[in-house]
Amino acid sequence: MLEKLKEIVGSTHVLTGEDAQPYLVDWRGRYKGAALAVVRPGSTQEVADVVKCCVTNGVPIVTVGGNTGLCGGATPDQSGNAVVLATSRLTQVREIDTDNDTMTVEAGCVLQNLQELAQKSNRLFPLSLAAEGSCTIGGNLATNAGGTQVLRYGNTRELALGLEVVTAEGEIWDGLRGLRKDNTGYDLRDLFIGSEGTLGIITAATLKLYPLPVAQTTAMLALDSLEDAVSFLSRARAGFGPALTGFEVMAGPVLQAVVRLFDQQRIPFDGPSAQSPWFALLELSDSESAEHAQERFEEVLGQAIEDGLVQDAAIAQNSTQSKAFWHLRESIPLAEAELGKSIKHDVSIPISRIAEFVQITNAAIQKTFPGVENIVFGHLGDGNLHYNVAPAQGQTQEALLSLQSEVYQLVHDSVADFKGSISAEHGIGQLKRDELPRYKSAIELSLMRRIKQALDPKDLLNPGKVLTVA
Amino acid sequence: MLEKLKEIVGSTHVLTGEDAQPYLVDWRGRYKGAALAVVRPGSTQEVADVVKCCVTNGVPIVTVGGNTGLCGGATPDQSGNAVVLATSRLTQVREIDTDNDTMTVEAGCVLQNLQELAQKSNRLFPLSLAAEGSCTIGGNLATNAGGTQVLRYGNTRELALGLEVVTAEGEIWDGLRGLRKDNTGYDLRDLFIGSEGTLGIITAATLKLYPLPVAQTTAMLALDSLEDAVSFLSRARAGFGPALTGFEVMAGPVLQAVVRLFDQQRIPFDGPSAQSPWFALLELSDSESAEHAQERFEEVLGQAIEDGLVQDAAIAQNSTQSKAFWHLRESIPLAEAELGKSIKHDVSIPISRIAEFVQITNAAIQKTFPGVENIVFGHLGDGNLHYNVAPAQGQTQEALLSLQSEVYQLVHDSVADFKGSISAEHGIGQLKRDELPRYKSAIELSLMRRIKQALDPKDLLNPGKVLTVA
Numbered sequence: 001m002l003e004k005l006k007e008i009v010g011s012t013h014v015l016t017g018e019d020a021q022p023y024l025v026d027w028r029g030r031y032k033g034a035a036l037a038v039v040r041p042g043s044t045q046e047v048a049d050v051v052k053c054c055v056t057n058g059v060p061i062v063t064v065g066g067n068t069g070l071c072g073g074a075t076p077d078q079s080g081n082a083v084v085l086a087t088s089r090l091t092q093v094r095e096i097d098t099d100n101d102t103m104t105v106e107a108g109c110v111l112q113n114l115q116e117l118a119q120k121s122n123r124l125f126p127l128s129l130a131a132e133g134s135c136t137i138g139g140n141l142a143t144n145a146g147g148t149q150v151l152r153y154g155n156t157r158e159l160a161l162g163l164e165v166v167t168a169e170g171e172i173w174d175g176l177r178g179l180r181k182d183n184t185g186y187d188l189r190d191l192f193i194g195s196e197g198t199l200g201i202i203t204a205a206t207l208k209l210y211p212l213p214v215a216q217t218t219a220m221l222a223l224d225s226l227e228d229a230v231s232f233l234s235r236a237r238a239g240f241g242p243a244l245t246g247f248e249v250m251a252g253p254v255l256q257a258v259v260r261l262f263d264q265q266r267i268p269f270d271g272p273s274a275q276s277p278w279f280a281l282l283e284l285s286d287s288e289s290a291e292h293a294q295e296r297f298e299e300v301l302g303q304a305i306e307d308g309l310v311q312d313a314a315i316a317q318n319s320t321q322s323k324a325f326w327h328l329r330e331s332i333p334l335a336e337a338e339l340g341k342s343i344k345h346d347v348s349i350p351i352s353r354i355a356e357f358v359q360i361t362n363a364a365i366q367k368t369f370p371g372v373e374n375i376v377f378g379h380l381g382d383g384n385l386h387y388n389v390a391p392a393q394g395q396t397q398e399a400l401l402s403l404q405s406e407v408y409q410l411v412h413d414s415v416a417d418f419k420g421s422i423s424a425e426h427g428i429g430q431l432k433r434d435e436l437p438r439y440k441s442a443i444e445l446s447l448m449r450r451i452k453q454a455l456d457p458k459d460l461l462n463p464g465k466v467l468t469v470a
Numbered sequence: 471m472l473e474k475l476k477e478i479v480g481s482t483h484v485l486t487g488e489d490a491q492p493y494l495v496d497w498r499g500r501y502k503g504a505a506l507a508v509v510r511p512g513s514t515q516e517v518a519d520v521v522k523c524c525v526t527n528g529v530p531i532v533t534v535g536g537n538t539g540l541c542g543g544a545t546p547d548q549s550g551n552a553v554v555l556a557t558s559r560l561t562q563v564r565e566i567d568t569d570n571d572t573m574t575v576e577a578g579c580v581l582q583n584l585q586e587l588a589q590k591s592n593r594l595f596p597l598s599l600a601a602e603g604s605c606t607i608g609g610n611l612a613t614n615a616g617g618t619q620v621l622r623y624g625n626t627r628e629l630a631l632g633l634e635v636v637t638a639e640g641e642i643w644d645g646l647r648g649l650r651k652d653n654t655g656y657d658l659r660d661l662f663i664g665s666e667g668t669l670g671i672i673t674a675a676t677l678k679l680y681p682l683p684v685a686q687t688t689a690m691l692a693l694d695s696l697e698d699a700v701s702f703l704s705r706a707r708a709g710f711g712p713a714l715t716g717f718e719v720m721a722g723p724v725l726q727a728v729v730r731l732f733d734q735q736r737i738p739f740d741g742p743s744a745q746s747p748w749f750a751l752l753e754l755s756d757s758e759s760a761e762h763a764q765e766r767f768e769e770v771l772g773q774a775i776e777d778g779l780v781q782d783a784a785i786a787q788n789s790t791q792s793k794a795f796w797h798l799r800e801s802i803p804l805a806e807a808e809l810g811k812s813i814k815h816d817v818s819i820p821i822s823r824i825a826e827f828v829q830i831t832n833a834a835i836q837k838t839f840p841g842v843e844n845i846v847f848g849h850l851g852d853g854n855l856h857y858n859v860a861p862a863q864g865q866t867q868e869a870l871l872s873l874q875s876e877v878y879q880l881v882h883d884s885v886a887d888f889k890g891s892i893s894a895e896h897g898i899g900q901l902k903r904d905e906l907p908r909y910k911s912a913i914e915l916s917l918m919r920r921i922k923q924a925l926d927p928k929d930l931l932n933p934g935k936v937l938t939v940a
Contacts, residue, residue: 099700099822100853101707122708146651152712155651158628173913178820180852181616181625182891183664184898184906185936186918190660194653211708230569237571238592238681241757242622242712287711288766296758350648352569382650383570421652428654436654443643447925448656454924455917466655 001057005039005083008049013040013089023064023084024076031072031430034080035062042089044106044164044172044203051201052170054083060460061085063197065139066110068131070346071429073143073196073465082463087138090203096121101209102161102178107138107202114207123209126153130333141202144194146425151381152245152285153210155425157193162206165192168199168456178206191451196427197462199455213285216245217293218322219301220268222276222312223249226355229280229380232309233351236282239300243293246283247381248329252276254375258328258335265328268321273312280380281329283322290319332377340397342375342390343407347415348424351383358385361414365389368410369403384424387411412439428466436467471527475509475553478519483510483559493534493554494546501542501900504550505532512559514576514634514642514673521671522640524553530930531555533667535609536580538601540816541899543613543666543935552933557608560673566591571679572631572648577608577672584677593679596623600803611672614664616895621851622715622755623680625895627663632676635662638669638926648676661921666897667932669925683755686715687763688792689771690738692746692782696825699750699850702779703821706752709770713763716753717851718799722746724845728798728805735798738791743782750850751799753792760789802847810867812845812860813877817885818894821853828855831884835859838880839873854894857881882909898936906937 006014015023015038023038025031036059041047054061060082064074076082090108097103098121105114111132118125127140129147139145140156141163153159162177165188175189192200223229229249236244252275259265267274286293297315304310316322336342349357362374371392378385389407391400412422416439423432437445448467452459459469476484485493485508493508495501506529511517524531530552534544546552560578567573568591575584581602588595597610599617609615610626611633623629632647635658645659662670693699699719706714722745729735737744756763767785774780786792806812819827832844841862848855859877861870882892886909893902907915918937922929929939 097820097822099704100820101704102820144653144657146653150651154628157657158624167913167917171913173917174911175914177889177891179818179891179894181620181818181849181854181894183614183616183895184891184893184902185664185910185914186669186921187614187627187657187660187664188914188917190657191921194655194657199656211704211711213711234569234571234681239757241681241683241755243757285711287709287713348649348651350567350570350572352567379651384651419647421647421649421654423654424649424651425653432654440655441644443637443641444645444655444658447637447643447658450924451656451661451921454920 001053001059002037004053005037005050008053009039009041009046013042023067023086026069026072026075027067031075032078033076034078035076035082035084036080038084038086040086040089044166047085047166047201047203048170048172050085051166055170055458055460058458059083060463062462063087063201065107065136065142066131066134068135069139069143069429070426071431073427073429074139077464085201087136093117094204097178098123100178102206103209104176104178104204104206105137106204107136109137111135111137111140118209119212122212124212125207125209127156127159137205138202141193141205142195142197143427146382146384148379149245150379151247152242157190159208160189160193160205161208163189163192163202164204165200165202168458168461176204176206196429196466198452198466199461201461211287214288215286215290215293216322217284217286217290217297217316218325219282219297219313219315220325221280221282221310222269222273223278223280224276224311226278226358228309229278230351230355232304233380235304236300240284240296243284243286243296244282245285246281248281248378249380250279250329250332250377252278254332254377255279255328257339258331261335261338262331265331268314268325269312276311281325336375336388336390339373340391341401342388343400343404345387345411346424346426347385347387347411347420347422348383349385349415349418349420351380353418354380354383354385357414357418357420361387361411364410364414369407371395372400408435430465433464433466433468471523471529472507474523475507475520478523479509479511479516483512493537493556496539496542496545497537501545502548503546504548505546505552505554506550508554508556510556510559514636517555517636517671517673518640518642520555521636525640525928525930529553530933532932533557533671535577535606535612536601536604538605539609539613539899540896541901543897543899544609547934555671557606563587564674567648568593570648572676573679574646574648574674574676575607576674577606579607581605581607581610588679589682592682594682595677595679597626597629607675608672611663611675612665612667613897616852616854618849619715620849621717622712627660629678630659630663630675631678633659633662633672634674635670635672638928638931646674646676666899666936668922668936669931671931681757684758685756685760685763686792687754687756687760687767687786688795689752689767689783689785690795691750691752691780692739692743693748693750694746694781696748696828698779699748700821700825702774703850705774706770710754710766713754713756713766714752715755716751718751718848719850720749720799720802720847722748724802724847725749725798727809728801731805731808732801735801738784738795739782746781751795806845806858806860809843810861811871812858813870813874815857815881816894816896817855817857817881817890817892818853819855819885819888819890821850823888824850824853824855827884827888827890831857831881834880834884839877841865842870878905900935903934903936903938
């Protein structure tokens with residue numbers, strides 16, 4: 001079979017032994033697998049031929065993009081039975097159509113390259129997330145990645161107009177449409193998006209582009225409570241309209257830890273505002289000018305301060321200051337790493353219930369695991385919290401991590417009580433596969449299994465990810 | 471079986487004979503069917519019980535909402551074997567959550583009632599279309615309705631966060647989530663949306679709300695060509711940002727026919743601009759003020775006129791004028807009716823190729839059917855054209871309609887050449903079912919059939935719509 005694969009993709013693109021190793025471990029080193037070989041097809045036709053070859057031999061296929069996932073979705077199991085299909089050579093940009101505001105690109109394109117490509121055409125491709133320097137658009141689509149611009153532009157799902165997919169039989173579905181309206185049959189596109197390589201292999205996509213904003217300006221807010229942040233979000237959505245592209249919240253102690261740990265960081269408030277229990281970071285993307293964005297901030301924030309909803313506000317006066325505010329927010333994961341490995345949750349909650357969720361869950365955590373640090377921050381505008389738990393003072397990270405499954409269960413049970421999601425933007429992969437049946441109805445799991453059975457009857461596409469077929 | 475159905479929904483809600491007639495004909499009178507009975511369940515549980523009863527008896531179920539569809543999707547066939555399930559009693563508003571910007575409503579709610587409900591809560595539910603006074607949200611979801619606000623807010627698909635669906639086995643799937651981010655398995659929601667009642671019966675949905683804009687202002691533009699309209703659309707998207715909520719185009723002769731036929735209508739230009747070959751209608755939804763919207767219009771339109779891209783522009787000075795401009799656009803279908811029944815197409819084309827599509831298709835139409843009137847207008851911002859063909863001078867409408875299938879094929883073949891869609895916003899139903907295999911690949915049809923088979927193996931849900939299962 002390896003000979004046949006070498007015929008299809010060329011012998012230098014079938015990797016085994018040491019060369020295959022980087023593809024068999026996830027980037028955080030939490031999952032290690034084995035494989036017959038890693039193959040790197042150079043075209044959609046080669047992907048199709050590889051799949052046909054694997055099907056003939058009953059060999060499972062695990063597709064990997066940039067290998068930046070957080071749930072082990074692209075790492076094969078340890079049986080060594082599978083072929084890993086790497087999309088790294090599928091990097092062609094097939095078309096940029098500025099009048100249609102679309103680009104058609106192959107699955108292996110790195111996200112940051114696509115952002116830059118769009119910018120060169122005076123357009124914005126708004127998907128933006130921490131791994132953008134190495135994640136691929138194929139992986140973004142397969143996991144329906146979220147990121148920092150969801151409030152305005154949606155998840156990856158909302159940015160895709162069309163797909164090209166290789167099916168479980170090795171056929172090529174050409175669904176590369178650049179249309180905003182198309183009601184001709186079932187929505188196959190959205191079925192493949194977010195299915196984590198278990199229903200088909202995405203080889204290319206037609207993506208939406210937007211005009212570049214003229215200015216992006218941020219403001220930091222000091223708030224008395226998360227309730228106030230939620231109330232102010234409604235006002236901000238009305239007052240700024242769709243110019244509001246970011247609304248992040250951070251618990252006070254989290255931001256205070258950042259400035260304690262990193263000398264060059266500073267909360268932009270003096271006096272008691274710097275000790276606020278909550279902070280928010282807002283971003284406006286303006287189609288007029290930076291001055292207009294600042295005026296809008298002044299008007300809406302001024303009124304909110306007058307009404308006692310916001311305690312203090314610092315509006316960035318230039319792009320350096322705007323970046324400094326974002327940098328403060330982005331330093332939270334680095335501060336967390338300094339505090340010792342934490343137990344992380346990627347959850348979403350209806351926005352109206354977030355404050356109550358945090359209050360009740362924090363209390364339950366403290367009752368069951370006294371003294372641990374609750375690290376709470378996230379994309380309030382999307383209802384998406386990174387709800388993390390760090391070691392108590394004097395507790396080793398090993399001692400905390402030994403409690404991981406209990407902590408997961410407590411937090412996820414609370415999420416379920418509030419009708420939230422246990423995976424807002426990272427997917428299921430292998431990490432949460434066995435948790436899913438606890439939170440999904442039997443009917444929903446049955447519908448999912450029937451679709452898996454219909455599109456991949458032999459269970460050869462990324463088996464054991466998202467759900468078990470048995 | 472009718473006795474059993476009466477037990478479930480109450481005998482007054484099982485209609486036969488004359489009482490059933492209104493449900494057996496589509497509103498335009500183009501499709502006439504027959505049915506065992508029309509049942510009107512009063513709750514999701516009753517829907518589930520009706521489906522179970524039908525499944526037990528091997529009886530097909532055709533679901534109908536407001537019966538305003540344009541493709542016969544909600545009309546049963548003439549066999550008389552089916553039960554028609556009317557959602558008219560599923561009108562409960564289960565929740566409005568303004569902090570989460572969502573509302574959860576049942577399938578039978580009339581769209582306009584939902585718009586008004588949102589407005590009372592100081593929110594916008596942006597879905598808006600001609601039939602809004604009688605169409606239901608269940609039908610909007612089942613057909614993924616488009617309408618006039620798609621440029622900014624997307625189709626119905628983009629406005630739904632969660633669904634409740636009764637499956638082909640009469641089970642209830644509770645997918646009523648009010649979350650902006652949720653990556654926990656396959657996207658069942660989008661599979662049911664747009665499936666025209668063939669995969670499941672949507673009984674309720676959680677929908678997105680938006681802030682009410684402070685002002686909505688329109689402008690009319692006179693343009694030399696459709697190419698110029700496309701070029702200006704790019705500028706308008708950049709200059710107005712997401713405040714641009716409408717960008718309609720109308721061929722000059724079409725608008726000139728409107729003012730010729732309706733005395734009270736007037737093109738807001740004097741001199742040669744009134745005779746322009748193309749017009750555009752723009753709408754801005756502003757989060758500041760009407761004055762701000764007018765200023766933005768003046769700046770962006772002023773520059774475009776200076777650059778020769780736009781020939782003339784009239785900015786509405788108040789809401790009465792804004793409405794008058796919209797009224798002009800909305801009078802086109804009325805003018806068409808005066809000109810004699812036309813052959814209508816609901817197509818979409820990549821925006822960059824629309825001008826070429828119209829030029830080539832108009833020429834082909836004139837060559838094959840000399841003298842007929844090309845009526846071209848539509849939502850340019852979405853790439854969606856209503857491309858219609860009216861009788862030639864002296865030609866009876868009967869003579870024209872006898873050519874309908876040839877005209878359809880010519881236009882749809884041209885759409886396919888331009889990688890467009892033969893049904894942008896109206897769906898497939900029975901009208902375009904047999905056309906679909908001409909324009910969809912065998913692979914795509916096979917994927918659709920496999921999904922239908924997986925979710926409705928007995929083909930009892932709206933059989934013969936969208937696709938044939940054989």
